[in-house]
Amino acid sequence: MTIRSVVVGLGHYLPERVVPNSEFEASIDTSDEWIKSRSGIERRHFAAEGETTSDLATHAARNALTCAGLTANDLDAIIVATSTADLTFPSAATMVQSALGMTRGFAFDVQAVCAGFIYAVANANALIVSGQAKRIMVIGAETFSRIMDWNDRSTCVLFGDGAGAVILEAQDGAGDKTDRGILSVDLNSDGTHRDILYVDGGVSTQTTGYLRMQGKEVFRHAVEKLAKTATTAMETAGIANDEVDWIVPHQANIRIIQGTAKKLGLSMDNVVVTVQDHGNTSAASIPLALSVGVDRGQIKRGDVIVTEAIGGGLAWGAVVLRW
Numbered sequence: 001m002t003i004r005s006v007v008v009g010l011g012h013y014l015p016e017r018v019v020p021n022s023e024f025e026a027s028i029d030t031s032d033e034w035i036k037s038r039s040g041i042e043r044r045h046f047a048a049e050g051e052t053t054s055d056l057a058t059h060a061a062r063n064a065l066t067c068a069g070l071t072a073n074d075l076d077a078i079i080v081a082t083s084t085a086d087l088t089f090p091s092a093a094t095m096v097q098s099a100l101g102m103t104r105g106f107a108f109d110v111q112a113v114c115a116g117f118i119y120a121v122a123n124a125n126a127l128i129v130s131g132q133a134k135r136i137m138v139i140g141a142e143t144f145s146r147i148m149d150w151n152d153r154s155t156c157v158l159f160g161d162g163a164g165a166v167i168l169e170a171q172d173g174a175g176d177k178t179d180r181g182i183l184s185v186d187l188n189s190d191g192t193h194r195d196i197l198y199v200d201g202g203v204s205t206q207t208t209g210y211l212r213m214q215g216k217e218v219f220r221h222a223v224e225k226l227a228k229t230a231t232t233a234m235e236t237a238g239i240a241n242d243e244v245d246w247i248v249p250h251q252a253n254i255r256i257i258q259g260t261a262k263k264l265g266l267s268m269d270n271v272v273v274t275v276q277d278h279g280n281t282s283a284a285s286i287p288l289a290l291s292v293g294v295d296r297g298q299i300k301r302g303d304v305i306v307t308e309a310i311g312g313g314l315a316w317g318a319v320v321l322r323w
Contacts, residue, residue: 001172004181005128007323008135009068009167012291013059014045014278021157028153035157040254044160044279046145052086054095056163057141060287061096064137064165072100075167076133078107079124081116081140081283083312084147085109088203096139105133112189113197114250114311116140116283121168121319122185128170139165140283147199149210158253159211160279164287176238180302180322183237186229187317193221197312222256225316227263230308233318241265243304248293250309251275251285260308272298282311299323 020043021032035041047056057080065072078100080093093107112119117140124136141163148156173179196217201209226249234244247266249257251274261271272293274285281288286307293299303323310316 002175002179003129003131003170004173004179005125005168006171006181007166007321008169009064009070010165010287010291010294011060011063011067012162012164012288013056013063014162015047015051015056017046017048019044019046019160024157027150028156030153030157039158040275041158041279042276045162047143047161053082053084053141053143054086054092054099056143056161057082057092057096057139057165058099060141060163060165061100061137061139064167068167070167072102073104075102075135075137076105077124077127077136078102078105079110079120079136079138080107081110081112081120081138082142083111083113083116083282084143092141112311112315113313114252114280114282114285115309115313115315115317116311117286118307118309118317118319119187119315121182122187122317124168125182125185128168134170136168137165138168138287139163140285140287142282142284144211144280144282147208147211152210154215155211155213158280160281162278162281162284162288164284164291166287166290182319182321183239184233184320185317186233186236188225188229189313189315191313193314194312196221197314219253219256221314222252222310223259223263225310225314226256226260226308229316229318230260230264230306233320234306237320239304239320244270244306245303246270246272246293246299246305248272248286248289248305248307251278251289252280285309
């Protein structure tokens with residue numbers, strides 16, 4: 001038998017404040033039509049004053065536990081993917097662990113920006129397959145509204161806040177592509193491209209900084225690299241295009257999503273899209289989209305899912321799983 005990491009629960013959380021594109025028109029030179037035509041985004045959610053990344057993550061975690069019919073102490077670990085943790089340390093994951101009343105196991109953060117959830121799932125899968133853990137909560141959570149330059153119309157309209165969580169559990173499989181659970185993972189990074197997407201501050205500089213992005217360069221790298229990493233993961237899993245039920249991509253930009261689907265030879269009818277409602281929530285976007293896809297009735301048990309993301313670093317990767 002082969003051990004597989006199977007999704008047994010998921011949930012998401014969005015802050016109460018909804019920010020439509022029109023809200024930006026009073027402060028910067030932009031419009032609803034300009035934002036929609038370039039990104040597909042219509043609205044996003046912003047965290048309330050005093051509402052932190054770990055708060056969002058905790059809400060999503062509780063929803064995932066309810067979905068799975070589990071308690072926090074049924075978990076062996078919590079991994080939080082985030083670039084906007086509450087504090088320099090301790091990790092957001094340990095804050096979630098405490099808030100849930102989890103008194104066992106371990107917790108840590110993963111930072112790979114928009115690819116963070118993919119990297120966190122890869123870590124969780126490795127821990128489960130190696131026998132070091134049986135059940136792990138993986139959360140993507142961000143408050144990117146805290147690192148926006150509100151005078152930069154090319155970036156501040158693109159991002160939002162939110163959290164999504166999945167619970168992975170060790171289950172026996174046959175060792176072939178018919179198994180439920182994670183079938184393959186592909187991870188990549190290239191630090192030579194760090195200057196096209198970064199935050200110009202940090203602990204060593206004693207500043208928080210703002211997000212900076214060269215949009216055209218990011219787009220050029222994104223479509224090519226996302227299609228390639230997804231193809232690699234599919235080949236590793238032995239999954240052909242016509243076996244894929246859903247692509248659940250990082251929700252950054254509708255044109256990137258469309259371009260990647262086209263390169264993969266898949267219809268947009270097979271893509272879960274939430275970018276219009278949430279904007280780019282970085283590491284939270286994939287688990288958010290998974291949870292929304294299930295709520296909509298799109299994703300069903302047994303479906304083959306390809307999920308991929310790229311973020312600052314550059315860091316990118318893909319996961320193929322059977323729901």
